[in-house]
Amino acid sequence: xxxxxxxLSTTATDETRLNTAVNIAGVELKxxxxxxxxxxxxxxxxxxxxxxxxxxxxxxxxxxNVPWAGNPTPRIAxxxxxxxNAVGLQNPGIDLFVKRDIPFLQKYDTKIIVNVCGHTTExxxxxxxxxxxxxxxxxxxxxxxxxxxxxxxxxxxNPKAVEDITKAVKSVAKQPIIMKLSPNVxxxxxxxxxxxxxxxxxxxLINTLxxxxxxxxxxxxxxxxxxxxxxxxxxxxxxxxxxYQVANAVKLPLIGMGGIMTGEDAIEFMxxxxxxxxxxxxxxxxxxxxxxxxxxxxxxxxxxxxxxINEIIGCVK
Amino acid sequence: MDKKIKEQGIITATEQITSDIYGMxxxxxxxxxxxxxxxxxxxxxxxxxxxxxxxxxICEIDKEAGILRFVYRxxxxxxxxxxxxxxxxxxxxxxxxxxxxxxxxxNVILMGGGIGIPPxxxxxxxxxxxxxxVLGYRDAENFLKSEFxxxxxxxxxxxDGSVGxxxxxxxxxxxxxxxxDTIMACGPVPMLRGIKQYATxxxxxxxxxxxxxxxxxxGACLACVCKSKEKDSHTxxxxxxxxxxxxxxxxxxxxxx
Ligand SMILES: Cc1cc2nc3c(=O)[nH]c(=O)nc-3n(C[C@H](O)[C@H](O)[C@H](O)COP(=O)(O)OP(=O)(O)OC[C@H]3O[C@@H](n4cnc5c(N)ncnc54)[C@H](O)[C@@H]3O)c2cc1C
Ligand SMILES: Cc1cc2nc3c(=O)[nH]c(=O)nc-3n(C[C@H](O)[C@H](O)[C@H](O)COP(=O)(O)O)c2cc1C
Ligand code: FES
Numbered sequence: 001x002x003x004x005x006x007x008l009s010t011t012a013t014d015e016t017r018l019n020t021a022v023n024i025a026g027v028e029l030k031x032x033x034x035x036x037x038x039x040x041x042x043x044x045x046x047x048x049x050x051x052x053x054x055x056x057x058x059x060x061x062x063x064x065n066v067p068w069a070g071n072p073t074p075r076i077a078x079x080x081x082x083x084x085n086a087v088g089l090q091n092p093g094i095d096l097f098v099k100r101d102i103p104f105l106q107k108y109d110t111k112i113i114v115n116v117c118g119h120t121t122e123x124x125x126x127x128x129x130x131x132x133x134x135x136x137x138x139x140x141x142x143x144x145x146x147x148x149x150x151x152x153x154x155x156x157x158n159p160k161a162v163e164d165i166t167k168a169v170k171s172v173a174k175q176p177i178i179m180k181l182s183p184n185v186x187x188x189x190x191x192x193x194x195x196x197x198x199x200x201x202x203x204x205l206i207n208t209l210x211x212x213x214x215x216x217x218x219x220x221x222x223x224x225x226x227x228x229x230x231x232x233x234x235x236x237x238x239x240x241x242x243x244y245q246v247a248n249a250v251k252l253p254l255i256g257m258g259g260i261m262t263g264e265d266a267i268e269f270m271x272x273x274x275x276x277x278x279x280x281x282x283x284x285x286x287x288x289x290x291x292x293x294x295x296x297x298x299x300x301x302x303x304x305x306x307x308x309i310n311e312i313i314g315c316v317k
Numbered sequence: 318m319d320k321k322i323k324e325q326g327i328i329t330a331t332e333q334i335t336s337d338i339y340g341m342x343x344x345x346x347x348x349x350x351x352x353x354x355x356x357x358x359x360x361x362x363x364x365x366x367x368x369x370x371x372x373x374x375i376c377e378i379d380k381e382a383g384i385l386r387f388v389y390r391x392x393x394x395x396x397x398x399x400x401x402x403x404x405x406x407x408x409x410x411x412x413x414x415x416x417x418x419x420x421x422x423x424n425v426i427l428m429g430g431g432i433g434i435p436p437x438x439x440x441x442x443x444x445x446x447x448x449x450x451v452l453g454y455r456d457a458e459n460f461l462k463s464e465f466x467x468x469x470x471x472x473x474x475x476x477d478g479s480v481g482x483x484x485x486x487x488x489x490x491x492x493x494x495x496x497x498d499t500i501m502a503c504g505p506v507p508m509l510r511g512i513k514q515y516a517t518x519x520x521x522x523x524x525x526x527x528x529x530x531x532x533x534x535x536g537a538c539l540a541c542v543c544k545s546k547e548k549d550s551h552t553x554x555x556x557x558x559x560x561x562x563x564x565x566x567x568x569x570x571x572x573x574x
Contacts, residue, residue, distance in 0.1 A: 041537035045561070048321055048535070061539070069554040074530045076540040081366045083532065090539045092553030232368055284532045285361070285368040287323055287411065 018301050019308040020294075022056070022275050024253050025176035025201035027137045029056030029111055029276055032266065032309060033294040036257050036280025037062055037115035037140060037180070038087065040290075042101035043108075049287035054294055056276060057111035060101060062142050064117050065126040067093035077213045077222035082232030082259070083281060084211050086225035089117045089142075094130050102134055111137040113178070121168045132174035139175050140255075141165070144182030144207035156182035156207075159194035166198025176201035178255065181246070183235075184210050188242045189249035196250045204255035204278065205246060206239045232281040233259040240272050247273020247314050261285070263296020273314040321535060322347055323411040329384060330404050335458045338432075339400045340376070340388040341408075348412045349383045354420065354439040355503075355526060355565050358385065358412030359534040362395050370411060371395045372531050372560070374436035374503070376461075385412075388435035388461065414534050415564045418524055422446050422499040427469070428486045428512060429453065430504025434461055436526065437503055441468040449495055453486040453504065487511050497521060501565075510573045523568040529559040536561030544572035 020031040034057040040046055043058045052058055070090025077084045091097070097114075105112045114136050118124035128139060143165060144156035155161045166179055179195040181188060183206035192203055208229025213222035239258025247254055256274030259281065260266050266277045282289040297309065306312060326343040333339050348358060352375050359370035377386035391400050402408065423446045429437040430453040438461060441450055448469040452462055457479040465471045473481030474489035482489040486508060489495075502512050503526035516523035529541040542556040546569060549557045557563065557570065 039533070039538055041539075045533070045535045045537040049323065067553045069556065070539060070542070073540075073542060075542075076369075076530050076532050076538075078367060078369045081368070083368060085532070085538075085540065087539050090542070090552065090554065090556070092551070096553045281368060284370070284534075284538070287533075287535065 017307065018298055019310070020298060020301070022310060022313075024138065024178070024255065024276055027111055027176065030109075031056045031294050031297065032270065032274075032276040033290055033297070034111075034113060034255065034276055034278045035059050035283070035290060036278035037142065038085075039280040039283050042097070042104060044101075044104055046283065046287060046290075047108075050291045052105070052108040052110050054291045055110050056294075057113045057137070058105055058108075059113040059140055059278060060097075060105075060115055061091055062089050062115045062117035063091045063094055063097045063127060064089065065094055065123045065130075067091065067096075072224040074222065074224055075228075077228065079211070079213055079230065080234065082230050082234030083284070084213055084223060084228030084230055085208065086223045086228035088225065091117070094127050098130065098134055102136065106135055113138040113140055115140045115142050115180070117142045121165055124165065124169055125172050128169050129172045132172070136175055138178055138202075139169075139173060140178040140180050140204055141169055142180045142207070144180050144184075156191065157185050159190045162191045162194040163198040166195050166200050170199040178202040178204050180207055181205040182207050183238060183242055183258075189245050192246040192250050196252055200252060202253045202255065202275075203246060203250065204257065206235070206242050206258045209235055209238065231259070233261055235259050236265065240268055243269055243274050244272040244316075260293065261289070263293050263298075263300050266293055266297055267300050267312065270309070270312050271314070271316040275313055320347075320351055321412060321414060323409065324348060326385075326408050326410050328402055328404055328406045328408060331402060333400075334388065334460045337391045338388065338460050339391065339396075340386060341399065341402065342384050342386050343408060343410065344382070344384050345410070346383065348410065349378055349385045350380055352378045352380075352385060352413040353417035354378070354443050355417035355436055356413040356415045357436070357564065358387070358410045359414060359531070360387070360399065361409040361411075362398050364394070364398060367395055367398075369532055370534060371399070372414070372528075372534060374526075375413065375439060376435035377439050377442070390432045411534060414560060416562070418501050418526070418565050420444055422501075424497045425449075425499045425501060426451060426490065426495055426497040428500060428502035428504065428508075430486060430502075430508040431455070433502070433504030433508075433526065437501070438464060440501060441465050444468075447497075449497065451486045451489045451495070453489070453508065454480070485511065487515050490515070499523065502526065506573060513568045513573055516568060524565050525568055525571070526564045527559045527566060527571070528564065531560050534560050545570055546572055
C-alpha cells in the first residue's frame with residue numbers, strides 16, 4: 001500500500017517521459033490509439049470534441065472508387081451492451097475524399113490511415129493506386145464488411161481469396177497495407193496467415209460480428225438490411241481472444257479493436273498482442289472517448305511503473 | 318453560436334404530463350445558451366448497457382437561467398429510465414444538435430403531430446410575424462396545447478374526433494380555412510408527406526423536421542440518413558444526414574416517397 005503510494009508520487013509528474021509511441025509497419029504512431037473505421041467519418045465532426053493531434057492516427061470511413069449510397073434505413077439498432085449497424089459502406093467516392101478529407105486531416109499532427117472498400121479486386125486496386133501519391137501513411141483494406149453483398153466479407157472468409165487480394169493490393173500499393181480481418185470465420189488464424197502469405201504489412205481485427213435483432217412488437221427486423229454488424233463492449237471478449245490467437249499465429253503487427261471503452265480495455269488488447277488499438281462504438285457513448293483512452297493508457301503506465309508501452313505488447317502468453 | 322458540447326446537466330424539475338408523456342428541465346452550463354428552436358440534444362442513459370444517447374428535441378429554451386425543457390414519450394428502456402429521474406439528478410447530454418427552424422416568416426402555420434409537438438413550442442415563442450398553430454393528437458389528451466395559447470391561435474385535430482377537427486392536421490387547416498405563406502412541421506412521416514403535398518398544391522413553402530435512428534448524432538457515422546432530391550454536397554450521394562444537415566429540411570430537399 002505505502003509502496004504503491006510512493007510509486008505514484010514519484011512517477012505521476014513524469015508522464016512526459018513515458019514512451020507511448022508504437023510502430024506499425026514502419027510508421028510511428030505517437031500513441032497506440034487510432035479511430036475505428038466508419039465510426040469517426042474523416043474526423044471533421046469529432047474534431048469539435050477531440051484534438052485529433054492527440055491521437056496516434058485517424059482511420060477514415062471506408063472509401064470506394066465511386067460514391068456508394070449505402071443501405072436503406074433503419075441502419076442501426078442498439079443491443080445490450082452493443083449495437084448493430086448496416087450502414088452499407090456509404091461513402092463519397094475517392095475523388096471527393098482525396099480533394100476534401102485528406103487535406104483536412106493533414107492539418108493535424110496524426111497519422112492518416114485510409115480504409116478502402118470495394119466489390120471486386122479491381123475496385124480495391126483502383127482506390128489503392130489513386131492513393132499512392134497522396135499524403136497517406138497507411139492503407140487499411142476492409143475485406144470483412146458484413147453489410148455488403150459482394151466484396152467485403154466474401155473476400156474475408158476464404159483464406160485463398162484473402163491471400164489473392166492481399167497480393168493484388170500489395171502489387172499496386174505505395175503505402176504499407178493493413179488487412180482488416182473478419183471475425184465471422186471458424187478459425188481466424190487461417191485468414192490471418194493467408195494475409196501474411198499475401199504480403200500484408202499489418203493486420204487489424206476485429207470487424208463486426210454478424211447479428212440480428214427482431215422488434216417483437218412489430219414482428220419485424222430492427223434493421224432494413226435484416227442483419228447487421230455487432231460492435232461495442234458486447235464483443236470485447238471475442239475480440240481479445242482473436243487478437244491473442246492471431247498474435248501467436250503471425251509475425252505482423254496488429255491493430256486490435258472491438259468494444260474498447262476505456263484505457264484498461266486498450267491495455268487488455270495490447271497484453272493479448274495488439275501493437276495499436278482502435279476505438280469505434282465508444283465514440284457514440286462519449287465523443288471524447290479517443291483522447292480520454294489515450295490519457296487513461298498513460299495513467300495506467302504511471303500507476304504500474306511502465307515507462308515504455310511496447311513492454312506490454314503480447315506480455316500475456 | 319453553433320458550438321456543440323457534451324456536458325453534465327442538472328435536472329431542476331420534472332413533470333408527468335399524461336400517462337406516458339413526461340417532461341424535464343435541465344440546467345446546462347452552455348448548451349442552453351447555444352440552442353435554437355428545432356434543434357435537439359442527445360441524452361445519455363445512466364445504465365451502461367445502453368450505449369447510444371437518445372435524441373430528444375428541445376421543447377423550450379431559457380437562456381437566462383441556462384435551462385432546457387425536454388418533453389418525451391416513454392417508448393422503451395431509455396425513456397423509461399429518464400422518466401424515473403427527479404430534480405437534483407445529474408444527466409449527461411450533448412448539444413445543441415442539428416440545424417433548427419428558420420425564424421423569419423410573415424405568416425406561418427406551425428404544425429405538430431403527437432410527440433412531434435414539443436419542439437414547436439419554442440418555435441412558437443420565438444417566431445416573428447403572424448403565427449397559427451395546428452396540433453394533431455390521437456385523442457383528448459391534448460398535452461402542451463394550453464402552453465401554445467399565449468403565442469398563437471391554436472387549432473386541434475384528433476384521430477378520434479374528441480377535440481377539434483376529426484382527422485389529421487391537414488383536415489384542421491381546411492376546416493378552419495387557415496392561410497399562410499409558410500408551414501413548419503414536426504411529426505410522423507405520413508403527416509409530413511401529407512403536408513408536403515398540401516403545401517405544394519397550394520403554393521406554400523414548408524420546412525419539415527425529420528426523425529431517424531442515430532448513433533453519433535453529429536454527422537460522422539451515416540446511420541441517420543434520409544433520401545434527398547439532389548446529390549448532397551457532403552455525402553456525394555442522394556441522401557442527407559438528419560442529425561447534421563437536418564433535422565429540419567425544406568420540403569424541396571427531401572424525398573418522402
Ligand atoms: C431528432 C429527433 C428528435 C426527437 N425528439 C423527441 C422528443 O422531443 N420527444 C420524444 O418523446 N421523442 C423524440 N424523439 C424520439 C426518441 O429519440 C425516441 O423515442 C427514443 O430514442 C426512444 O428511446 P428508448 O430507449 O425509450 O426506446 P428503445 O426502443 O428502447 O430504444 C432503442 C434504440 O432505438 C432508438 N430509437 C427508438 N425509437 C426511436 C425514434 N423514434 N427515433 C429515433 N431513435 C429511436 C433509441 O434512441 C435507442 O438507440 C426524437 C428523435 C429524433 C431523431
Ligand atoms: C457504424 C459503424 C460503421 C462501420 N463502418 C466500417 C467501415 O466502413 N469499414 C470498416 O472496416 N469497418 C467499419 N466498422 C467496424 C469498426 O471499424 C470496428 O471494426 C468494429 O465496430 C469493432 O470495434 P468497436 O466495438 O470499437 O466499434 C463500422 C462499425 C460501426 C459501428
Ligand atoms: S447519427 Fe451519425 S451521422 Fe447522424
